Amino acid sequence: MPVFDLGIQPLANDFCLEGEERQGYAPLKVMLCNDCGHAQLSVVVKPSILYSKYRYVTSPSLTMRHHFASLVSDMLKEGPAGSVVEIGSNDGLFLQYLSGHGFGNLVGIDPAINLAEIANSRQVHTVRDFFNADSARLAKDMVGKVDFIIARHVFCHIDDWQAFIRNVEILCDRDTVVCIEAPYGWDTLNRCEFDQVYHEHLSFLSVHAMSVLLKGTTLHIHNVLKYPVHGGAILIMLRQNGSKEPPKTDADVWKNDRFTLLNWVDFADEARVRIDDLRTFVNARVEEKKIVVGYGASAKSTVWINACGFTRKHIRYICDETPQKLSTFSPGSDIPIVQPEVLARERPDFAILWAWNFAEEIIAKEKAFRQAGGEWVIPVPELKII
Ligand code: TMP
Numbered sequence: 001m002p003v004f005d006l007g008i009q010p011l012a013n014d015f016c017l018e019g020e021e022r023q024g025y026a027p028l029k030v031m032l033c034n035d036c037g038h039a040q041l042s043v044v045v046k047p048s049i050l051y052s053k054y055r056y057v058t059s060p061s062l063t064m065r066h067h068f069a070s071l072v073s074d075m076l077k078e079g080p081a082g083s084v085v086e087i088g089s090n091d092g093l094f095l096q097y098l099s100g101h102g103f104g105n106l107v108g109i110d111p112a113i114n115l116a117e118i119a120n121s122r123q124v125h126t127v128r129d130f131f132n133a134d135s136a137r138l139a140k141d142m143v144g145k146v147d148f149i150i151a152r153h154v155f156c157h158i159d160d161w162q163a164f165i166r167n168v169e170i171l172c173d174r175d176t177v178v179c180i181e182a183p184y185g186w187d188t189l190n191r192c193e194f195d196q197v198y199h200e201h202l203s204f205l206s207v208h209a210m211s212v213l214l215k216g217t218t219l220h221i222h223n224v225l226k227y228p229v230h231g232g233a234i235l236i237m238l239r240q241n242g243s244k245e246p247p248k249t250d251a252d253v254w255k256n257d258r259f260t261l262l263n264w265v266d267f268a269d270e271a272r273v274r275i276d277d278l279r280t281f282v283n284a285r286v287e288e289k290k291i292v293v294g295y296g297a298s299a300k301s302t303v304w305i306n307a308c309g310f311t312r313k314h315i316r317y318i319c320d321e322t323p324q325k326l327s328t329f330s331p332g333s334d335i336p337i338v339q340p341e342v343l344a345r346e347r348p349d350f351a352i353l354w355a356w357n358f359a360e361e362i363i364a365k366e367k368a369f370r371q372a373g374g375e376w377v378i379p380v381p382e383l384k385i386i
Contacts, residue, residue: 001030001031001034001261001351002029002030002031002042003030003031003032003039003264003265003267003268004030004194004264004267004268004271005029005030005264005268005328006028006029006194006197006217006303006306006307007023007027007028008025008026008027008028008304008331009026009027009028009198009303009306009307009345009362010023010024010025010302010306010331010332011024011026011045011049011050011197011198011199011200011331012129012199012200012201012299012300012302012303012331013050013054013200013299013302013331014295014302014331015055015325015327015328015329015330015331015337016328016331017327017328017329018138018327018329020328022197022331023049023050024334026199027042027043028041028043028197028198028199029041029042029043030042030047030197030204030264031259032259032264034261035256035361036208036212036258037206037208037209037258037260038203038206038209038212038259039185039203039204039259039264040159040202040203040204041142041197041202041203043199044159044202045199047111047130047157048111048254048333050157050199050200051111051112051157052111052112053092053112053113053115054112054115055322055324055325056090056299057090057091057118057322058090058091058093058094059323059356060093061361062361063229063358063360063361064093064105065097066231067227067229068094070211070227071179071181071192071227071235071243072097072098072101073134074235075148075179076089078148078177078222078223078237078245079147079148079175079177080100081101081102081103081104081300082103082104082105082144082147082148082369083103083105083144083145083147083148084098084103084104084105084106084107084108084146084148084149084150085106085107085108085109085139085140085143085146085148085149085150085171086107086108086109086149086150086151086152086155087131087149087154087168087351088109088110088148088151088154088157089108089110089119089124089126089132089236090108090110090112090115090119090153091115091118091119091122091276092108092115092118092119092120092122092124092126092290094150094152095107095108095119095124096122096123096124097337097354099123099124100206102368103148104144104300105144106125106143107125107126107127107139108122108124108126108127108143108236109126109127109129109130109131109135109136109139110124110126110127110128111128111129111130112201113128113227114324116158117130120242123328125142127139127142128355131154131158131164131167132157132163132294133166133167133232135167135168136167136168136170136171136343137170139171140170140171142247143149143284145173145175145218146171146172146173147175147176147177148176148177148178148179149168149171149172149176149177149178149179150179150181150360151168151178151179151180151181153177153179153181153182153183153230153233154180154182155180155181155182155203155205156182156183156200156201156202156203156204156205156338157200157201157202158202158203159202161203161213162213163385165214165217165219166384167214168238169217169218169219170343172218172219173242174238174240174242174243175224175235175239175240175243175244175245176239177238177239178219178237178238178239179235179236179237180210180235180236180237180288181227181233181234181236181299181385182205182206182233182234182236183196183201183205183230183231183232183233183234183264184206184232184233184234185204185205185206185259186199186206186232186257187231187232187233187234187296188204188231188267189204189259189263189264189266189267191231191232191273191381192235192267192270192271192381193231193232193380193381194271194274194275194303194307195266195299195300195301195303195304195308195354195369195379195380196231196300197303198299198300198302198303200299201245204259205228205234205236206254206257206259207221207224207234207236207254207257208254208255208256208257209217209257209258210236211251211254211255214238215376216335217239218242219238219239219240219241220239220241220247220251221237221238221247221251221254221268222234222237222238222239222243222245222247222248222249223235223236223237223247223248223249224236224237224249224254225237230356230357231357231380236357239299239357245248263383273293274380274383275304275308278304278308278352278377278383280307280312281377281383282308282310282314282315284350285316285349285350286313286314288319290349291316291346291349291350292314292315292316292344292348292349292351292352292377293315293316293317293318293319293346293348293350293351293352293354293356294317294318294319294321294335294351294352294354295318295319295340295343295351295352295353295355295376296317296320296354296355296356296358296362297318297319297320297322297325297328297330297354298354298355299339300329300354300355300356300380301318301343301354301355302330302331302332304354304379305330305332305333305335305351306331306332306333310333310335310336311333311334311335312333312334312336313369315333315335315341315352316335316348317335317336317337318330318336318337318338319337319339319342319343319351320337320338320339320340320355321339321340323326325337326338326339340366342374343366343374344366344368344369347369347373347374348374349373349374349375350374350375350376350385351366351369351375351376351377352377352379353376353377353378353379354379354381356378356379359376359378363376363386370386
């Protein structure tokens with residue numbers, strides 16, 4: 001049944017240069033399964049439209065470096081640094097990090113043509129394809145025995161979970177550790193991170209849903225870890241049923257994390273309040289002739305902007321350091337994306353931090369903005385002006 005509806009929305013990462021053709025709009029609605037409590041979008045946009053040319057790149061920020069360090073330390077608790085296949089390896093940043101930390105024999109799988117070039121320049125071997133049986137076999141042939149399979153923030157982009165797990169099984173040896181990191185659905189709900197709902201995020205993960213999915217497969221949940229990254233992430237480690245390693249968590253512990261209708265109804269109500277709050281705030285500042293800009297041309301920014309109905313009249317520009325996004329225009333609103341230096345030069349009154357998951361790092365880096373009288377608007381988890 002439908003539990004959260006943002007209407008017809010542009011594709012969140014469809015940042016286009018002047019004259020480039022837009023990918024269009026699609027309904028953005030979350031449906032909940034009454035039986036297993038799994039939440040997923042009602043409409044799946046073709047992956048070839050979303051990912052063949054992809055402007056999202058893994059942030060090289062300090063925050064991500066710290067996260068990578070935590071991940072690696074947790075991986076090494078499972079076994080020595082070894083071979084790795086990364087599903088959705090993006091521009092190869094994480095595999096490059098692993099190669100600098102003793103891991104060898106690394107292969108990524110990713111369909112984005114533009115990102116594979118960056119990965120190559122980092123000496124990261126990439127199978128340029130979606131994750132499917134063919135690319136899994138090819139990666140397996142290249143690596144041989146696979147010690148770790150990593151899928152970072154990829155599982156929520158998959159519409160056919162069963163096929164995903166079957167293809168993971170192709171890659172697995174008896175002692176392979178499968179690390180699936182995804183936004184934790186409960187953090188999304190509890191912190192009202194409604195901006196995590198966009199066409200690429202097809203589902204909202206709970207451990208309960210994962211344990212249902214794994215029934216009848218050769219894999220089981222070995223461990224579950226949580227990280228603060230991206231507003232709250234969960235790492236579900238899987239191992240083969242024949243593995244000698246005893247599980248470090250008990251699936252029973254997680255049986256209560258099944259979503260209910262009430263959870264989503266509360267979330268939807270709260271999201272409407274948050275959207276109204278930001279819209280009212282920005283409208284009032286614009287009335288006062290204050291200059292409001294955005295910081296972080298994230299997919300989340302697109303969700304906020306279109307949910308609030310903002311245009312260039314409200315938000316002059318959005319600062320972002322990603323070279324792939326520079327000089328593009330935000331989907332749906334055509335707000336221009338500019339270099340962060342513009343913030344220092346033009347000294348706007350307010351900057352809405354749509355990269356709120358990097359708040360600490362960005363605010364520290366841009367301290368001149370506040371020194372010049374600028375104020376940060378943090379929209380998540382609650383509207384805060386600092
Ligand atoms: P993400 O949360 O989806 O990774 O998006 C964060 C966006 O913020 C991304 O486009 C990169 C941008 N960003 C900056 O412009 N400066 C920064 O210091 C950081 C950490 C991110």
